[in-house]
Amino acid sequence: MDYVLSCCSGADLSKEYVNRRNIAVTMFHYELDDVEYEDDFGESLPFEELYERMIAGASTKTSQISIGQYIEYFEGFLSKGQDVLHITLSSGISGTYNSACLAQRELMDKYPDRTLYIVDSLGASSGYGLLMDRLADKRDEGMNIDALYQYAMDNRLxxxxxxxxxxxxxxxxxxxxxxxxxxxxxxxxxxxxxxxxxxxxxxxxxxxxxxxxxxxxxxxxxxxxxxxxxxxxxxxxxxxxxxxxxxxxxxxxxxxxxxxxxxxxxxxxxxxxxxxxxxxxxxxxxxxxxxxxxxxx
The missing domain is CATH 3.30.1180.10 (Hypothetical Protein Tm841; Chain: A;domain 3)
Incomplete structure (x- = not known):
């Protein structure tokens, strides 16, 4: 389809999976003992090492995706004439949904002929990923962006x-x-x-x-x-x-x-x-x- 289906790394899928299903991903960041890493499918730091260091007493800190990061990310698609349906990590867990909505408002003024939908998944981890899986199925079956947005809203719960x-x-x-x-x-x-x-x-x-x-x-x-x-x-x-x-x-x-x-x-x-x-x-x-x-x- 001629639009982008997108999520953030909190969907806990694999890099192989999102590449195969043609799902775009923007990354969260986190700190481990004050050193910042991308939550990038364990490439920057393997998950096993993260958890072993946590067991050993390492401190962790996460941050939501910022408005600026979202603007840069979405604009990479909109500037090429692509519409975007982005699904966020649950607003009940993170403030990233609000950041995405603020970025949307700013970008729609700049790209009035483009469509940028933001959906709060109301989910997390691979449950959020399970929603993305179903949306990718529907997109591949030919569902357009407007219908897929409504499907996500109707079925996320x-x-x-x-x-x-x-x-x-x-x-x-x-x-x-x-x-x-x-x-x-x-x-x-x-x-x-x-x-x-x-x-x-x-x-x-x-x-x-x-x-x-x-x-x-x-x-x-x-x-x-x-x-x-x-x-x-x-x-x-x-x-x-x-x-x-x-x-x-x-x-x-x-x-x-x-x-x-x-x-x-x-x-x-x-x-x-x-x-x-x-x-x-x-x-x-x-x-x-x-x-x-x-x-x-």
Whole structure:
């Protein structure tokens, strides 16, 4: 199609994937012990090294994509006569959506004959990536930019996102869990189970004791909420931070229960933008399912 489908690196896909699907990407930046890196699919700093250094005590800091970075990025397409549909990381997690909207207002004055749509994904990590995957499918089927923008707005809340962590260290460090609760949680082997709600915010939902049980519970939630339930025909993405074995175990359970899925479960590493906050020990499951709404999720 004659327009650009775009996202930011918080979608936690792979470089090979976005190149193959012709999805443009602008990068977040983060700091590790006061040294700045691009969140560029782990090329500047491998994800394994990032998480190992975090375990060793390194400090991390992320920053949203600035208005200036967005202007430069979008103008690279608009100046060539290309329209752009850009999907951002959830506004419930980052201020980058607001930056993109401010850049849009400025650029539309300069390029009044071009189209620049900005959509808040209300998602994160490979759930945001799962939305991008569906949008790339629709674009490849011939959907024009106006229809694809509306499709994104109508379907973004149908991406279900469930995260769990088997290591509370970084939840404590980030203030999401108190030191006292974290101490007892670690002692009792408690794994918090969270999801992204209808406002795009990460919300604690359950406290599950033990890795085996939290993996089972995460699987149960997909059985409960997946589109068409056991006849699910969509795709499923799982992202993780140094937990490939657990992610594979969850994927095997899903593939055995949902034989009609469009393809095997895709596994991705959690990137630096999200991982700087969740730390190592996180597994996240994403699938198409019941729409998120206030009383539900």
């Amino acid at each position: 149908k991406v279900n996102s469930w995260f769990y962590s088997s290591d509370l260290t970084f939840f404590i460090r980030g203030g999401r869990v108190s030191k006292t609760a974290g101490f007892f949680g670690q002692m009792l082997n408690i794994c918090p189970l969270l999801n992204i709600n209808y406002e795009g915010k990460l919300i604690p939902r359950e406290k599950v004791r033990g890795k085996k049980r939290v993996i089972e519970r995460t699987f149960e939630l997909m059985k409960e909420y997946a589109e068409d339930r056991e006849n699910y025909r969509g795709k499923c993405f799982i992202s993780h931070s140094l937990r490939e074995e657990e992610a594979r175990q969850l994927a095997d359970m899903i593939e055995a229960y949902f034989p009609n899925m469009a393809e095997p479960v895709s596994l991705y590493p959690i990137g630096a933008t999200i991982g700087s906050h969740t730390g190592p020990g996180t597994v996240a499951l994403f699938f198409w399912g019941d729409e998120r709404w206030e009383e539900h999720t």
